[in-house]
Amino acid sequence: MKIAVIGSTHAGTAAVTNIANLYPEAQITVYERNDTVSFLSCGLALYVGGVVEDPSGLFYTSPEELANLGVTMRMKHDVTNIDTKTKTIEALNLVTGEEVMDTYDKLVVTTGSWPITPPIEGIDYDNVLLAKNYDQANTIIEQTAPVRHVTVVGAGYIGVELVEAFAxxxxxxxxxxxxxxxxxxxxxxxxxxxxxxxxxxxGITLAMNQTVTRFEGKGGKATRVHTDKESFDTDLVIMCVGFRPNTALLEGKVDMLGNGAIKVDDYMQTSNPNIFAAGDCCAVRYNPTGDHMYIPLATNAVRMGTLVARNIETPLLRNIGTQGTSGLHLFGLNMASTGLTETSASLMDVHVKSVTIEDTHRPGFMPTAENVTFKVTFDPATHRILGAQAISKADITQSINTMSVCIQSGMTVEELGFVDFFFQPHFNQPWNFLNQAGLKAAEPERPAMA
Structure with missing residues (x-):
């Protein structure tokens, strides 16, 4: 079996490693346009902020380690065309300029995503940077050192983590x-x-509900950011406005969502039976709604890449979907979420109810007890749990992993109220706040007094 893999970050590395172990007789070739593999982009802000001093820890394998598994590693090779009818690949060696032709029996597309770069005047200034891969992280570190003011555009996870690092x-x-x-x-x-x-x-300036309209600068560098409401002096700009799937190679050749995310079945197979896909280039089945959605998370990517390996010869192990579970640590606050929030449910036109618990993470008689805010979202008709959110200075984020399992298994809020959780004063309350949320949600509505 001749297998070609395009791209080798989270999903690609997981697929290649597992395929090599499961099918040692397979002929596996990896095409990667960079000179590194498996960069943990979710650790980018930690690296930029100096928390991670040795960047080698942000790579969980190397081209050499994959080659030792018998994999042919074509690093610094950019795939330029895929002919799905003849099952051929055209690639360009970015070092020598040589054009390479190859064939495959099975193709694994793990091309990931790329930062969105809106068509803003001045976005090509030298100090308007992207934040995705290892080289970009090093550029950010290099350019940040001498400057006084940094502007971050985009208040998602990577944006706010970089804000913390810069502050x-x-x-x-x-x-x-x-x-x-x-x-x-x-x-x-x-x-x-x-x-x-x-x-x-x-002292961080928040400019919410504002759209960047242009960058003003001189000498090849942006010095001022203009929005539709005001403007800000700056020495450096980091663009973090989101990601789009890297799927131009398969456009018109496999089924995709409107944004270009590749649709795969439960066994990671595309609409072309010889092509598998995984990671940030794909849509995933979102369990709270049952629809395919674009949720570019490293956790989704490694699971999908592993499933490609298990199913590439015969469909054996089904993908059980995702809740989009994620967490964040920021300035001493620990927060996490899974599934639908009230906000996302509203945007999807999904009717939900929710309950919120305010408590401390452990009893008041303990020397310290941090406040916890915990919210559960559920279907008002079936009472099936659809989402949860938590925030505290105490690390209670594992509760959201528990709630992810609850959503995936179809648990109701009534059942949540009586799940068996341990109690120990060092860690939690006699009634765990998850239980409390279930009990509160399941309270019968009392008839109005006459």
Missing amino acids: QAGKEVTLIDGADRILNKYLDPEFTKTVEDELTSR
């Missing part, structure tokens, strides 16, 4: 986003308000 490095920071609040894709307003208050208390 802790003593920089003046402005955060701009077109939405009316930060992290709006992951958390409801009562949660993001807590985080925004923490940011502004540290």
Whole structure:
């Protein structure tokens, strides 16, 4: 079996490693346009902020290690065309300029995603940077050192993590986003308000509900950022406005969502039976709604890549879908979410109910007890749990992993109220806040007094 793999970050590395172990007789060739593999982009802000001092820890394998498994590694090779009828690949050696032709029996597309770069005047200035791969991280570190003011455009996870890194490095920071609040894709307003208050208390300028219209500069560098409402002086700009799937090679050749994300079945097979896909280039089945959605997370990518290997010869192991579970640590606050929030449900026109618990993470008689805000979203008709969010200075984020399992298994809020959780004063309350949410959601409605 001759297998070609295009791209080798999270999904690609997982696929290649597992295919090589499961099918040692297979002829596997990897095409990668960079000179590294498996960069953990979710650790980019930690690297930029100096928390991770040795960047080698951000790579969980290397081209050499994959080659030792018998894999042919064609690094610095850019695939330029795929002919799905003849099952051939054309690639360009970016070092020598040589054109390479190859064939495959099975093709694995793990081309990932790329930062969105809006058509903004001045976006090509030398100090308007992207934040995705290892080379970009090193450029950010190099250009940040001498500057005083940094502007971050985009208030998602990577954007706010970079804001923290720059602020802790003593920089003046402005955060701009077109939405009316930060992290709006992951958390409801009562949660993001807590985080925004923490940011502004540290002198970070929040410019929400604003769209960047142009960058003004001189000498090849941006010096001022203009939005549709105001403008800001700056020495450096980091663009973090989101990602789009890298799927131009298969456009018109396999089924895709409107944004270009490749549709795969439960066995990671595309509409072409000889092509498998995984990771940020794909849509995934979102369990709270049952629809295919674009959710570019490293966790989804490694699971999907592993499933490609298990199913590439025969469909054996089904993908059980995702809840889009994610977490974040920011300025001492621990927050996480899974499934639908009230905000995302509204955008999808899904009717939900929710309950919120305010408590401390452990009993008041303990020396310290941090406040916890925990919210559960559920279907008002079936009472099936659809989402959860949590925030605290205590690390209670594993509760969201528990809630992810609840959503995936179809648990109701009534069942959540009586799940068997341990109690120990060092860790939690006699009634765990997850139980409390279930009990509160299941309270019968009392008839109005006459």
